[in-house]
Amino acid sequence: MSQTSEHHYERLIEIFKRCFSEDYNTILVAGDDEPYYQPSAEEGEPHKVVFAHGFFASALHETAHWCIAGEARRKLFDYGYWYEPDGRNEAQQKSFEQVEQKPQALEWLFSLCCGFPFQVSVDNLNGVEVDRQAFSSKVAAQLSRLLEENTIPPRAAKFAKALCDDFNCSWPNPPNS
Incomplete structure (x- = not known):
């Protein structure tokens, strides 16, 4: 699905930043490959919600996962979940x-x-x-x-x-x- 200028991921990054960077020290980031969540490794460094390939839908999806994750899960890489890859029974x-x-x-x-x-x-x-x-x-x-x-x-x-x-x-x- 192609993105219009109205539905460009950079707009989501800015909205996410306005909503959550100050209170949660968390940013939304366009990634190159698979999406993941990266808690900060150092004091003051932001936590990162990384979405796949600059896709608008992926940014919305990864934001949804972050919005559900509790405080303990947000301290773990990818919220501590193990992902079952493609090819599931x-x-x-x-x-x-x-x-x-x-x-x-x-x-x-x-x-x-x-x-x-x-x-x-x-x-x-x-x-x-x-x-x-x-x-x-x-x-x-x-x-x-x-x-x-x-x-x-x-x-x-x-x-x-x-x-x-x-x-x-x-x-x-x-x-x-």
Whole structure:
């Protein structure tokens, strides 16, 4: 998906900086390869949320993971998670999708808040065949719950509202409403 000047990752980097650099000493960084989270190694050095290949969608996705991670997780490289690579079997894929529902729901929220198209990511091109529609429905249901119950994590709500303001978008309604 090509980026327009309106949906350029540098805009997200600036919005993230305004929202979180002072209170959390954390910055969003365009990476060259795989995304990851790097806690600071030295006092005063910023923590880094690194997204893949300068992709706008990757920046939204990695921000969603950061917005969910608790304080203890934010002290660990990549939040202390071990990533099961492409080529997952059915059980591994189900586990992946379970863990990814909430971050992808937040990514969808962020996408709506800046007028950017959203597609779920199943991340398993060389593994078991994935029911993308079923996973998309689960992510939509998760987003609907977050919006209807007003249970969006505080950092995610702050970022989403900043996106709405910066991109001149209205606060979104739940999917399928």
